[in-house]
Amino acid sequence: MFPAQLTYHRAGSVAEAVQLLSDNEGAKLLAGGHSLLPLMKLRLAAPAVLVDIGRIEALKGISASDGGITIGALTTHAEIASSDLVQQNAPVLAEAAALVGDPAVRNRGTIGGSVSHADPASDQPTVLTALGATFNVTGPGGDRSIAAADFATGLLENALNDNEVLTSISVPSVPSGAGSAYVKFSHPASRYAVVGAAAILSVSGGACSSASVAVGGVETKPARASSVEAALAGSDLGDAALDAAAAAVGGDLSGDPMGDVFASAEYRRAMAAVYVRRALGAAASRAG
């Protein structure tokens, strides 16, 4: 409840933030604070220096970009949940944003902070993995991009260098006519995802023309369900096809399972198939 001593800097620009990170070893970025501050309050984290990027206007907002939308890292879950642009281009992202935490958390928590925290129980990393999003990063040497699927490198670990700032996320538009869904098994206490499954399905001539599926919460990072996707390709998206495809998700899990007192690894694995199936069902019903 009482964070340890720290030094606080409010960065006026991304360049300044990068400079502050470079100048202060072990410094942490602070945006909405909803991932970092809880750890600091319990003294599970005690960064000596915080660089607050929360007021950098350049990191805010959602805009249309080539083939999709670009979401500033500071965009809150509430803004994503209510954005028309997101609704038109990647409705599954809005669906998931509305399920994050609770209203006050959605007001302060940002998509950039959430994905950077790399908590496998978060919702948006799973959805962004399914969407094939790209994370745009600025560091001392300039800009680079990281694929969503490569961003989380392990439990609470990401691919950012210590002096890099996640600036925005580029999300390709889902194909016209695609159906998408995010289905979540919410922990009754924390509201984090015990299991979350995202699916984006397109249909052409009665057959599945493209499928993109990811599942989170089960392992230390979200998994792209390529076995499921392969099983769906060309199928009629009928119940039997979806059952069979969902059952294939076990092949997409790397064998690095998470378990706790509420939900064991075995149970999470089983629920991965159930929730993928439910996501597929919802997405299929919305496709066409």
Place this chain on the structure above:
Amino acid sequence: MTVPVEITINGKACAGEVEERQLLVHFIRENAGLTGTKVGCDTSQCGTCTVQLDGVSAKSCTVLTVQASGSSVTTIEGISDGVDLHPLQEAFWNNHGLQCGFCTPGMIMAASELLRNNPSPTREEIRHGLEGNICRCTGYQNIVSAVEDAAGKMGGR
């Protein structure tokens, strides 16, 4: 290390020298002396510290005071003068929407945003809208009734 901050709380500028690690809820309670905002947990779950921060509800235990410097905050003490009650306060009273009262300030602050975003919510929507606030006394039922009642009084239905 302390740094100067200035936060507008309930329309009044509150300046202070605070430690950079201080949580906003402690600034509100200790520096501004407004103890209606409570601390009920360590993990941003319970919602007793809910205030309006720059117009939206926020858990003030999960914001640093320095982060909020320059912002404006509304607390339970700011939504009415304590005599002429806000419709939500009146509705919590009329519907027995509280027992021990500890969660009530946060609950009312969360409910006020809920009604701003959805002026005529269903009971189900109210239940979802209050998912970030824990009450241990009422079983929530009369809180839901209070918010429903206030929505009616505030012209939502």
Place this chain on the structure above:
Amino acid sequence: MTTRIFGSGIRRREDPRLITGRASYTDDIKLPGMLHAAILRSPYAHANIRSVDASGAAGQPGVVAVYTGEDTDGVLNGLPCAWLIPGSDLKTPAHPPVAKDKVRYVGDAVAVVVAESRYQAEDALEHIAVDYEPLDVVINPKAAAQDGAPQIHEDVPNNIAFTWALAGGDTDAAFADAAVTVGDTITLQRLIANPMEPRSALAQWSAATGELTLWNTSQNPHIARFLTCVVTGVPEHKIRVIAPEVGGGFGSKIPYYADEAITAFCSMKLGVPVKWTETRSENYLITTQGRDHIEEVEMAATSDGVITGLRTTVYAGLGGYLSTASPGVPTILHGLMYSGPYNIPNISGTVYGVFNNGCPVDAYRGAGRPEATTLIERLVDLVAAAVGQDPAEVRRKNLIPKFENGHDVATGITYDSGDYESALDSCLSAAGYEALRAEQAQARADGRCVGIGVSSYVEICGLGPSQVAGAVGFQGGLWESAIIRFYPTGKVNVMVGSSPHGQGEETTFAQIVAGEVGVDVDDVEVLHGDTDNTPMGWGTYGSRTTAVSGAAIAVAARKIKEKSRALAAHLLEAAPEDIEYEDGRFFVRGSPDQHKTIQDIALMANVAWNMPEGMEPGLEASAFYDPPNFTYPFGAHVAVVEVDPETGHIDLQRYVAVDDCGVQINPMIVEGQVHGGVVQGVGPALWEGAVYDDDGQLVTGSMLDYALPRADLLPEIEVHSNSTPSPHHPLGVKGIGEAGTIASTPTVYNAVMDALRPLGVTRVDMPLTPEKVWRAINDARNGG
């Protein structure tokens, strides 16, 4: 007429300060020069302390003092246990407020830092070096009672603090002769009370006067004063305990804790006010938990489902130390209720109170009775299944028939009044039970997993006759007192020794006075919580405040009325027997125009210009009320659930409650108590449970892991009530604070088991989390 109505659901008089954020809870209080304490807690569940080196903390910024067990040893006395169950071979090992040689649960206090700010105090804790020698740990209370278990207190073999036995009738014969016997092992998991307000203590010592003032989150400030005296040695009359606004307690603010004593110690050493407020994480580690029972239970019945016997063996976990009331909870408040609302002629039970390396266990809402009701109602359902009858019908045929003035049960107690069958009928009718069963049959035919749970219950509350309290080893009385004082303007103060903290008695007590002497409720101010301006009383718990304090107020109010009648007779120049009373007015029979209002009387009594010969001035009365018996509220509840067999998720779809708490003073408040009570019992059935790992670490250490009921997880609670007055209570009231919690855990549990029965599932431990339900279903499918 204004709102003076006894029995009406008027809105609460305590609310304006609460809804505006203007109320003062302990942690809201700030005194000049106040310092802040933080307590270093053992990270080990069981360890010897080799050494404590606090020198590193002393020089830290803002730090004023650091104390360890060496400093408190010999200054603070041990924390006492105040419920010494006779005939149970009770062991009461020492409980030092600050551990010096050994720690017995994670959270045991080891040192305290006093600093200028709480942040600084927390920082300094990290500079105290403690050398621990870890010892083996035991958490499961049955395992703890076995030979070879790690021994937690040297003088307590097998960790068994007490063995309490109960026998009525001939249980062995009943089981030997029974056509049907059923049995189960039921785990009532540890629960964390979770009042939204964490505990807090603010101590102010004055060396000049020798007075100690303690603001404290207490349900019973007079007991807190008494125990502060016992632990600190400050004489009782020099201690003032103030329980200001208290944000819920649910039993966890009954006990006297080390933290209060440590805070007082710091203030006495330093001569300045010192405040300590627990964080929620601390609350989870150190504030007493509830339940922790392992119950091996069986029931005997005829082939027609008539219950003939009940037999139990219970292992009740106590945690690392005895808490203030802990021995009484799994015994007196539990075993004596084994008959429930049923005729059970033969009952025997053995309860082992067992130390284990968890947080101390004490009263939590319902305290012993949910643990009893759950085992009875589970067994009744098993009997129903065994004899192939509807569970509601099996209940009906075993219920004690209606009685108005006393019924003895095999456990040796006498229920006051009951009409259990009416409650069951009301509930079945409100739920539409027959239609529900038809819908269930259809749902099952459709492959859905729907369950209906029924429970009947009776509980013991309104604690209680002090003579009985003494006989069962409670180290105090259980009476209450009240003072009613009229001022010249006709306004009234009511001062009580109990200490409501959310239950609304500032309103219901005013309603009692209004009902008795006809003043407006707004003219009555109820004072409580401050030992300096209230008469002695034993506190608010056990659904006793309205039942016992309320009775004291009624008796005092009747004294006011009789004095007023005599004074009115004098002023109206009539004989007292010719004075009639109605609605706040005293008048000569047949001449209502010739009257004096209660306000007229209050004025004259206070100025005393014209009093009858021998009558004392003033209009004030006090009463000490010691109840002749406990009260026994009862009722019946029904729940409907649907289980998702694919995931194990349970959807609680309907909940219907019929409760009979006797006469209701304020039905709105009664209903609110039922709502909250029911939800606190649903929690442990579905979500709540404190889990320790094998090392004694609390795995569910925050609200991120310990799942409390939330608004969006609950259905609307359908509340109905009957009213069977208590025959011995001046107002006929019984108490309602705990009823919902006592009834709802077994109701929901039975509903889920009803849903799972066709799948072949026979048992699942609470809480019924999705994984456990999913596993049970899979195990049953796999022939398990």
